[in-house]
Amino acid sequence: MKVPLRSWEPHAAAKRASTLAKIPPEWRLDPAQIEEAKRQRDITGPFIQRFLYPSETAIVTRDAVDLTNAVREGQLTAIQVTAAFCKTAAISHQINNCLLEIFFDQALERAQYLDEYFAEHGKTVGPLHGLPVSLKDQFHVKGVDTTMGYVGWIGSNLGITDPRDVHQVESQITSELLAAGAVLFCKTSVPQTLFFAETKNNIIGYTLNPQNRNLSCGGSSGGEGALQALGGSVLGLGTDIGGSVRIPAAFNGIFGLKPTPERLSYRNAANTNPGQNTYPSAVGLLSPTLGGLELGLRSILSTKPWTRDPAVAPIPFRQDELSAYRERADENGKARDSHTPLKLGVLWTDNTVGPHPPIIRGLHQVVNTLKAAGHKVVNWEPPSHAAARRIHLAFLKADGAHDIHSHLDLSGEPLIPDLREVLKLRQPYDLLDIQDMTIQGLEYEAAYSDYWNSTANDDGQIVDAVIMPAAPHAAVIPGKYYSTSYTSVLNLLNYSVAVIPVTKADKTVDVVDDSYEPLNEIDRKNWDAYDPEIYDGAPVGVQLVGRKFEEEKILGIAGVVMAALKTNCGV
Template sequence: MIQYQLRQVLPERKVDPSAALALLCSSAAAIVVWKWLVKRQIQKKMEKARRTQNEGLKKMAKAVQQFREQVPSVQTDAILSLPLLELAGRLQEGSLSPKTVLYTYLEKALEVTQQTNCLQHFIPECEEQLQEIQQQREKGLLYGIPISIKDHIGHKGHLSTCGLVQRLGTVVQEDSVLVKVLKRQGAIPFAMTNVPQSLFNYDCSNPVFGQTLNPFNHQKSPGGSSGGEGALIAGGGSILGIGSDIGGSIRLPSSFCGLCGLKPTAERLSLSGASGPVSGILAVPCALGPMARDVDSLALCMKALLCQEMFQLDPTVPPIPFNEEVYSSSAPLRVGYYDTDGYFPLPPCMRRAVRETRDALQAAGHQPVSPIPNRRYLGFLKKGIQLLWHDPLLLSCLSTGDIVDPNLKSQVNCCKIPRLGKKLLALILKPLSLAHTLKKLRRSRHGHGLHVISSLLPKVYRTEFIAQWRKLQLDVVLCPVLGPAFTIGYPGKLLTAISSTMLYNVLNFPAGVVPVSTVTEADEEELKLYQGCCDDPWDQMLKQAVAGAVGLPVAVQCVALPWQEELCLRFMKEVETLSREKRAA
C-alpha cells in the first residue's frame, strides 16, 4: 500500500546503467585520491620532523665545535668517566664548571646518537638553563648535571609525540612538574630521547624518527619504551635520564643496556605534564623514574625530586621526603626470591643471575627465603597482560592518521582479528599450544571483562600478595627480569614475555633492575637446550630473540613493598656491590 502511494507521488525514473557505473567509479576514485592526500600529508609531516631533527643536530654540533675552539684543553674522557656523585661534588665545589660538563656531554651525545639514533632532538634552551642556575643563590642537589628525558615527559616549547605522527603539530606549552623540579634542583635538561610508536612496545622504533639501536650490539634492541634513554646512557651520552614504566619500560631498557633503573610506586613522583598515547588503563598505573649507570645515581635523583617543590606543584603526590637512613642502613635483609614466574620461563642466563645473586647475598649475611607460589599467580599474570595490551586502547592511538611501524605490525594485526576469527584460530591451533594467547586476545574485546579486571582483580591479588609477603616476613624480593637484549623486531612478537616486569606494575610495587653479569659461552650453549613451557613456537621464538648475546649484560630485579623506594634502592645497592666484588675477584 505504502509503495503504491509513493509511486503515485514520486515519478518513476529509469536508472541509466552507464551513469550509475560512472558514479561508482568517480566515488572510488575520490576515495583513492583522498587516501593518497592523507598519506601524502602524513609523509610531509614526517619529512618536516626529520628535517627539524637534522637541523637541530647540526646546530648543536656547531655549538659544540665553537666551545671546543674556545676551551681546547677540556679533559673529555676524565669528565665522562666520573660517577654522578663525584661529578655532582666537583660541580658543587667549583672545580668543574657546569658549562664544561654540559658541552662535554653534548659532544658525546652527538656521537652516540649518530651510532644508535637514540635522540629525537636536543633542547637548545639548555644554554638558558645553564645561565639561570649560575645566578641561583643556592645550588640544588643536581647543580650543573646534564639530564636527558623521555619524549613524552613534557618540556616547554618541544614536541611530545609518543612516536605518533598525529602529535607532530602539538608543542608543549608548559614544563611538566618533573622537569620544573629538576630545573629547580639545578639540573640541565639537554635532550629528548626516542620511543617506540604509541609506547606500547618494548623495542624502540617509530615511523617518524626510526629505529634506535643497542650501543653494545647494533643488531639488538635497546629495549623500550624508554629505549632512547637506555641507548644514550649506556653509550655514555648522558649520566642521568628520566624514563617511564607501565609494563617494564624503565626496567627492560636497563636490562638490555646494562643500566640501573628504578620504577617507583606510581604516585611517588608527579605524572603531571607527562602525556600518553591513550587514557583508560586504570589498573596498570604509569610511573616515572630515573635511569643511570649506578644505584647511587638513582638515589641522588630520587632525593632531589622528593622535595617540597614537587609536593607544592602537585598536591596529589604524597609529601614523603627521601629517607636517607633507610637507604644507608646495613642491617641484614630477609630476601624472598624466585627464578621463574611460571608463566614465561626466561633464558638460562637470567635464571642463573638470580641464583648467583641469592648465593652472594646469603654469603654476605642476608637471609634468602623461597616464596610459596600463589595458586592464583598464573591466572593473574594472564589477565594482567590481557589488560595491558587491551585491543581497543592500542588501536585507538593508531586510528587517526598514522603509519604503523613495522615493529608494531604483528601486534596491531593480532588486535584487528575479529572475535569470531580468534575463536576459530584458538580451536584450530589448540594442538599446537597456541590457544592460550589467542584466547587472551579474544577476551580482550569484552568491555565488561576489562572493568572486572581494572576494578577488582589487582586489588584482590595485591592484598593476597602482601599477605603472603608479611607471612614470610620478607623485607625485599629478588627475581628475574627479561633479557638479555632481544634481536631487533622480536619484542613485538613476544608480548607476553614481559610478565616478569608487568606483575609489579599491576601490583604497583617499587621495582628496580641491576646488572650483575654478562652472557657467557656456556649460557649460549645452554640456551640451545631451552624448551620454555612446552617447546612451542613462542619458546622457539624466544631462543631466536636472545641468541648471539655473548658479552651482553645480564640483570636481576629487586622489589619492595609500596612506598618503600629507599629500601628497594638499598637492596639494589647491596646487589650491585656484591656483583662488582665478584667481577673484581
C-alpha cells in the same frame, strides 16, 4: 617503479632532518664514520670516545654525584658539563638514532645562567645544579615538541592544533627538575604507542642496543637506556606501565627505578590512554650508577611534588629508611654480626617463560654472592604470574585501542608492523567487565601480600626483597620478545622495583641446554630464539622487588647487593 610517498612520510622525514640540523656542524660525523659505526658490534666506550676530546671523556665518564659535587665545589662549570653531554648525545644519535628531540642551545643558555648565578651568589640553585638530565619523550618542555613517537604530534605536543597552546605546556616534574638546578638538553626515543618492549616508531625507526647491535635496547624508555649506555647522559626520566623503565635498564647494563606510581608526579605529562588509572604508569629514573638514582629521587622529592599534584603521596625522601637497610651490611656487602642479615626471595622462573642461560647464570651469581656474604636466600613461589599478566594486559587494552588510533589518525600513519594485530581497533570493554577485572586484581594483590607475609612462618623473619629476572632473556633479538610477565606482574601490584646490572652473556659459558623442556608454545619460541653467538656480550640485569612505597628500602638493599657483587665478582 618508484613507490609514492604516503602523506605522513614527508612529515617524518622533515622531522628527522630538522633534528639532525640542530646538531652543531663541528659535532657532525661524516658518512664514512657513520658507516663504520654500523659495522661495529659494540659502539660504547672506546668507540664513541674516539669522537670526544679527552677533557670531554673525563666529564661524561663521571657519575651524577661526582659531577654535581664538582660543579658545587667550582672544579667544573655547568657550561663545561653541559657541552660535553650535548656533544656525546649528538654523536650517540648519529651512530644509534636514540633522540626524538634536541635542544642543546636552550641547555647551554640554561647552563650559562646557572654559572652566572653561582658566581654572583656563591651557592647552587639546588641539588642538581648544572647536571644535564635527559627526558623520555613524554615530558613537556616549553618551546620543544613532544611527539611521543607519533607523526601527528610533530610541531606540537599532545596532538595540540591550536597555535596558542602549542609548546606552552610544561610537565610538573620538568619544573621540579629545573627548580633543583638541572639542565634539560634532549628527549629520548620511544616506541609508537609506548606499548612495546622495543623502541621503534615511524619518525626515526629502530633504536638498537649500543653494546650489541644485533639486539634491542628495550622499551618503552629504550632511547633513554641506549643514550646512557653510550655515555650521553647520567640521569634520565622514564615511565613504566609494564616494564618500560626496567627492561631498558636491564638491556643496557644500567640501573633503573620503578617507584610506586603515586611517588612522582605524572601531571601534565603525555601518556597513552591516560584515563586508565586502575594500574597507572609510574614515572621512574634511569642512571649508569645507583648513586644517580638516589640523587635523582632525593632531589625531585625535595621540591615536595605532592603540594602541586594531589595524586602524589606526601612522602619526603626517607634517608633513615635507606640507611637502615644499607647498614645491615658492611662496605663489602657482608652481613654485620650486630644486625639481622637480609632475607631475600629468589624467583627462578615464573613458570610461563623460562629464562635463557645468561639470565639463569646471573641469578645464581647474585644468590651465591649473597649467601657467601652471610645473607639468607629462599625460593620465591608466589601466586601465578600468568594470572597477573592476564589481568594487567586486559586493562591496557580495555579501551579497544581507541586512544592510540585517535593519535594515528592525526597524520594517517599506520601502526608499526609489530603492533598491527595486538592493537587493532576493537570494541572497548564494558563497565561490568572492568569492574570484574578490578575485583580479580584486588584479590590477586591480597593473595600476593598474604604469600609475602607467610615467609616469616619458618624463621620469624619476613622476606625483605625479591630477586627475579627483568626478562627471560638478555637484550633481545628484535622481534623476538614474547612475554613481559616478569615485569608486568609488578605493575599490577604497584610494587617498588630497582634493576641492577649483574653480568654479560658469554657464548663460551652460556651454552644451549639441550635437555630443556619448554613449558608451552610461547616458551618454545623464546627458547628457540636463544643463540649464544648472537647474544654474546649482551647485558644481564635483575630486578630487586619491594612492596608499595618502599623505594628507599629497595635502593638500600640494592646498595648491599652491589657492594657484595663488587667484592666477590668485580661488578
